[in-house]
Amino acid sequence: MKEKKKSSYSDFLIASGIWITTTLICLVVARLNFQESNLVLFYVLGSIITALNTDGYFYAVLFSLISMIAVNFYFIYPQYTFSVMDLDHVVSFSIMFLISIIVSVLASRSKMNERMAIKREKDAKQLYEISSKLSAAVSVEEILNISVTYFREMLGLQTALLLCSPDGMTQDTYLFCGLDGNTEVRNVLVNRNIVKCDKDSGKGYLIGNLYYEWPLVGSESIFGYAGFIPEEIEKRNPEDLNLISQMVNQVSLALDRNYFMKKEEEIRQENNEEKYKSNLLRSVSHDIRTPLAGIMGTSELLKEQVAHLPEAHKQASIIYKESSWLYGLVQNILSLTRLQNGKLKILKEIEVVEDVIHASIESINIRYPDQEIIFNEPTEVITAPMDSKLIQQTIINLIDNAHKHSPEGQPIEVIIEDNFDDTVSVMVKDHGTGIDQKAFSMLFSTFYTTHSRDAESNRGFGLGLPISEAIMKAHGGSISAANNENESGANFTITLPKHESDDKK
Structure with a gap:
């Protein structure tokens, strides 16, 4: 408010000074016998100067009005009176007043536009400055x-x-x-x-x-x-x-x-940590795999050599069983790190599905010699394009999972089904307690485990199912889980296409 009053007082002094100066000039010029129309031009010029040096239209319009009165009072006959003897002067004064107002308004608008442009330029510079500092x-x-x-x-x-x-x-x-x-x-x-x-x-x-x-x-x-x-x-x-x-x-x-x-930055750090963990796991697992294979071979040979010594044969069997379990875990860890790094190579060939399942069952029989596995073999030969090692690892993981959740003495069933949509399915079926409904959404999550039938079976790390799911996706297939109908237990089914898709040929 104080700034507005100060500005208004300043504008009043400017307008007054310009009017007094203009009037003094006109008084001097009038003595030189200039015509009244020329004097009017001086006041029009003063009105423009006032408009350019004051805010708004008020002082410029007031200047024009007082100037019209001043010309009539000082310079039009009869002088020093406000009476008008000639109507031409009335018309001249009116036109002068209108011209002064129009010119003053235009000049004032020009000044306002100039000020606005300067302010906008200043604001833009300041916005750029704050943007630079914030950046x-x-x-x-x-x-x-x-x-x-x-x-x-x-x-x-x-x-x-x-x-x-x-x-x-x-x-x-x-x-x-x-x-x-x-x-x-x-x-x-x-x-x-x-x-x-x-x-x-x-x-x-x-x-x-x-x-x-x-x-x-x-x-x-x-x-x-x-x-x-x-x-x-x-x-x-x-x-x-x-x-x-x-x-x-x-x-x-x-x-x-x-x-x-x-x-x-958080994502980058997480990726670096995951990469470091994956590299460490892969390095350690790779180094462990070779001596484990040696331990398995030696323990198998030892079993044959001490077959006549029951206690020694039992201990050799335990060594072989434990090393076989650990070897399977190392294989899963290596597969997991390859999957996470996108380095898992799929080498597909046309394979007989029955042969791959037989190889998987033979591997499981070595690990769990007392586990009964019923294989419902198909009447016809079924083939499909696959990486046999990876599919074999998937079936081993599923049978291993079924063994962990099967009561002792209960068989595990493996069933092949030739579907009508050019796919083949392999189902691994147990007769345990089944899957809790709340667990279905987490079954294929990494490191997710459920309670098994005994302490030995609880040693799993929750890697088998997620790795199996990734392998099936890489083959263009799928994996699913369900509880058995009308009987206890659960089943896991993998589905493979029987023919390679056109875009991958």
């Missing part, structure tokens, strides 16, 4: 401090910046910056959910208890809000409010960029 900020705290500083310097606003948690609830404290430039951390009186606040679309901000609030909106969530004192906002013009919105958008973009940078 260079590396932390949320730095972004907030830069923001409150520019709100104060550019717009003279006291600013409160409050952030919220991912669920939209406000934090317990917020940053406040006064007009003196000092920042302080204040406590939030009432925590609330910013996301659920209704936005006044007509104004672009929220009406809070203490502040008018502009939400800091990111691409995925709301980071918080920028709050300003209501009395300071209400006296602002639309251009200032638009500038505030643009600056708030700059702050939102900076917070959004910082959020994604942190997210990207």
